Amino acid sequence: MKKDLLVVAFVLFIVGWLVTGTKIQSVEEYYLTHIDEITEDSETVTLEIRSDTVLDSMDKLKPGLEKYVEPDGEILKKTEYVLRSGDTAFDLLDRATRHHRIPMEYQGADYNIYNSIYIQGINYLYEFNCGPLSGWMYKVNGEFPSRGVSQYELRDGDEVEFHYTCDLGRDLDGYIRQSKKVGN
Amino acid sequence: MSAFSNFHPILLLVYVTVVLVTMFSSFHPIIVALALIGGILYFFMLHGMRTASKDVVYYFFVFLLIATTYPSYVHNGFTPLFFLNDHAVTLEAVTKGLVLAGAIVATCFWTKSYFEIFTTNKVLAVLTRVSANLGILVSMLWRFIPLFKTKWHEKQMAQRGIGLYKVNSRVEKFRRAFALWRQTLVQTAEFVFVKPDVMKARGYGMTKARTQYRVMRFTKRDGMLTIGLVLFLLYYIGYFSQHQTQYYPEISEQTLGAGHYVIIGLLMFYPFIYEAKESVKWRYLQSKI
Numbered sequence: 001m002k003k004d005l006l007v008v009a010f011v012l013f014i015v016g017w018l019v020t021g022t023k024i025q026s027v028e029e030y031y032l033t034h035i036d037e038i039t040e041d042s043e044t045v046t047l048e049i050r051s052d053t054v055l056d057s058m059d060k061l062k063p064g065l066e067k068y069v070e071p072d073g074e075i076l077k078k079t080e081y082v083l084r085s086g087d088t089a090f091d092l093l094d095r096a097t098r099h100h101r102i103p104m105e106y107q108g109a110d111y112n113i114y115n116s117i118y119i120q121g122i123n124y125l126y127e128f129n130c131g132p133l134s135g136w137m138y139k140v141n142g143e144f145p146s147r148g149v150s151q152y153e154l155r156d157g158d159e160v161e162f163h164y165t166c167d168l169g170r171d172l173d174g175y176i177r178q179s180k181k182v183g184n
Numbered sequence: 185m186s187a188f189s190n191f192h193p194i195l196l197l198v199y200v201t202v203v204l205v206t207m208f209s210s211f212h213p214i215i216v217a218l219a220l221i222g223g224i225l226y227f228f229m230l231h232g233m234r235t236a237s238k239d240v241v242y243y244f245f246v247f248l249l250i251a252t253t254y255p256s257y258v259h260n261g262f263t264p265l266f267f268l269n270d271h272a273v274t275l276e277a278v279t280k281g282l283v284l285a286g287a288i289v290a291t292c293f294w295t296k297s298y299f300e301i302f303t304t305n306k307v308l309a310v311l312t313r314v315s316a317n318l319g320i321l322v323s324m325l326w327r328f329i330p331l332f333k334t335k336w337h338e339k340q341m342a343q344r345g346i347g348l349y350k351v352n353s354r355v356e357k358f359r360r361a362f363a364l365w366r367q368t369l370v371q372t373a374e375f376v377f378v379k380p381d382v383m384k385a386r387g388y389g390m391t392k393a394r395t396q397y398r399v400m401r402f403t404k405r406d407g408m409l410t411i412g413l414v415l416f417l418l419y420y421i422g423y424f425s426q427h428q429t430q431y432y433p434e435i436s437e438q439t440l441g442a443g444h445y446v447i448i449g450l451l452m453f454y455p456f457i458y459e460a461k462e463s464v465k466w467r468y469l470q471s472k473i
Contacts, residue, residue: 003355023269090464103272105259121403124433126260 001130002146033098035080043156044081047096049076051125051164060131060166068124074125076100078159089138090117090150090161097122109150116148130166137169138162144175186230186454187462189301192406193310195413200298202417203452207287208423213279215448216286221295222452229459230300243292247285254281260432280431297455299329309400319342324376332372339368379422416451 038044052073061082075183081092090106097104105126107118119136120127127135138149142148145152154160169175189196207219228236254277261274304323310321343349343364349357423440430436450457 001352003353007355021269025265025267026268027264027266028271030264030270064436065433068433103264105271121260124260124262 008029013100016158031098031101033095038080038082038167041090043090044080045083045154045158045160046078046080046159047092049122049162050074053164053166054130057130057166062129065129075102083156087154088153089140089152092154092160104122114148117150119149125164133168134166137172138167142174175182186459188458192400192402193306194402195410196302198410198413202293202413204291205417206448207290209421210428211283212412212429213283214445216283216290218449218452220286220290222456223290225456227297229456230297247289248258250285250288253280254284271337276431276435279435309398312396324379328372328376332367332368332395335372338370339364344393371425381449
């Protein structure tokens with residue numbers, strides 16, 4: 001009988017743990033975000049989300065997604081946001097996409113070996129949707145940082161851009177391959 | 185004994201392939217539902233109300249598990265219903281989860297029914313033409329699960345008789361049952377895999393020339409049905425490779441006419457209808473004197 005009670009207690013513990021670890025929000029609650037007013041002495045950063053590369057490789061795009069591609073490649077035009085202290089590039093993206101109701105899906109930092117959040121898809125455009133080498137990359141002040149999106153802390157005046165690539169970044173301006181070419 | 189199982193084994197194999205391939209290549213909610221209902225109805229026909237409803241209840245929980253797990257992992261989709269730990273649970277993902285769960289459960293039921301009607305002599309009849317060794321091996325593997333069930337039942341009865349389960353704790357009961365289950369598994373595996381060696385030691389399969397008497401004949405009816413099924417499969421594979429139901433970001437519009445659903449429904453329900461027809465015929469043929 002003692003064993004039975006122990007098992008019941010264990011099951012209750014698991015259920016309690018699951019319930020307390022789950023957060024359920026309605027759609028309105030989730031999208032309700034506060035965007036700070038820009039005042040004269042506030043620190044600001046800009047954010048832009050683009051998917052131009054898809055327009056050049058429409059043949060590689062997964063069928064059925066054509067009508068979700070922005071015709072001018074602009075998902076979010078260059079917008080200025082107030083920088084809160086300790087904001088990473090991901091915090092900025094999360095806040096802006098919630099504010100503009102752009103759907104965004106990411107993989108949490110605990111689920112990969114890089115300890116950083118990984119952006120899987122923005123605006124119904126997901127990784128691998130435009131060929132096997134496609135996905136989202138980000139740029140700060142014209143350079144591609146070699147750090148994860150939730151590890152990059154922003155500073156005043158930074159210009160953040162998110163770009164969709166169909167060819168591991170080689171089709172984007174200013175991308176330099178990190179690894180040396182071996183052989184020819 | 186099932187009337188449907190009297191068809192030639194090759195036809196039976198082609199039939200189940202057509203059912204499953206049509207279902208998975210379309211991934212269409214209605215077609216998956218038809219395959220699921222057809223599979224369950226035939227399963228009821230084979231096993232009777234009482235036994236079959238137990239399995240249906242069990243598979244209902246499997247269905248629920250898959251259907252609830254899927255949308256908590258996939259968040260793509262046009263209409264968010266609510267947000268779970270900052271990730272969207274969308275209508276599209278929920279629908280796809282239901283369809284996926286339906287497809288898996290339908291596969292389970294068709295497979296279960298086929299294990300019942302596709303007996304080892306049918307396995308031998310099909311595979312001996314290809315390779316005799318393969319035939320004997322597959323038929324032995326085929327026997328594994330039914331054999332395991334019988335042995336498990338025997339041991340359970342014997343152990344219950346000598347008081348293995350006479351303890352108060354449920355956990356302890358479960359632990360003992362699990363130990364017995366493991367032993368049965370090992371014993372059955374040994375039985376199945378040692379048997380071929382024994383047969384070989386007796387000289388079976390040592391001579392090159394071996395004749396086989398074939399009881400099952402591939403009749404004209406079987407041939408016509410097989411050709412019909414293959415044509416059906418080719419047509420619908422061609423159609424669904426272009427029009428497979430897409431779920432993300434929006435569920436694609438269905439262009440299939442109602443007539444197609446009737447044809448596909450007839451195909452999925454065929455074993456059930458045939459079985460029902462034969463049992464009615466049997467009732468009426470019985471003399472009432």
